[in-house]
Amino acid sequence: MSIGNGEISKNGSVMIECEDVHKAFEGHQVLEGVSCQIPSGKISVVMGPSGTGKSVLLRHIVGLLSPDRGDVLVAGKSVPSLNEDELLELRRNIGMLFQDGALFSSMNLFDNVAFPLRQHTKKQESEIREIVMERLQEVGLAGSEKKMPNELSGGMRKRAGFARALVLEPEILLFDEPDSGLDPVRTALLCELIKEIQQKYGSTGVVISHDIKSCFNIGDHIILLHGGKVVDQGSKEQLQSSNKPFTQQFIKGAVEGPLGME
Ligand SMILES: Nc1ncnc2c1ncn2[C@@H]1O[C@H](COP(=O)(O)OP(=O)(O)OP(=O)(O)O)[C@@H](O)[C@H]1O
């Protein structure tokens, strides 16, 4: 992956690093010193109560938000200090699924998924069609390619956003609650697909999720966010044996009533 003029060198085995990230909106402090490391070539899962700043944190990684204090490094480069060209280059290497799917409302499903390919590659339309149809098939949307976003259910929009995030086979994948609004079977399939893609391309994945089962299923590294800070992070086993009360409560609570977490 390259950003700007230089080939980007992975910072050891860490792909993304948040250092003491602070962010407030109109006096409302959301992130109060978030520090975490996202290992390269693995899937990290970010969990935490609703409204805790998970989506805000993800937006810092793609440079859609800048920290008031602290730094966010992707492959060793400080995202807040990238210029416009470098930001574009960074985003070309990041596939992002927004919480609401974030489809272009004026384009049908096919064009939405084809968009990054048309914008960032010189591929022929025939090849684009092949890739788009394959991705739509994978997320269970074959046959819906002519539909407009407002004709789709929330779950379908989510899956379309997922297909779009994957078309460029990016090195970094950021998924904001890929499993919300989906039935359990689709959730399981989607988790499998995330894992499959990650293994196939060795990409670095960051998944925000409320579903403790899917988290533990796909997450190599788990980060727990609460009160504007990272309260715990580690492997599944490390978190399960953690003696931090919040970690235990969160893991237990989520297992007992995953719906209650939203
Ligand atoms: N652009 C913005 N302007 C003002 N406030 C914002 C903005 N973005 C987020 N917030 C606030 O930041 C807080 C955290 O929001 P965020 O969307 O990151 O929560 P979350 O952890 O993703 O929650 P959920 O699990 O419900 O998606 C909320 O109080 C939200 O209102």
Ligand SMILES: [Mg+2]
């Ligand atoms: Mg969110």
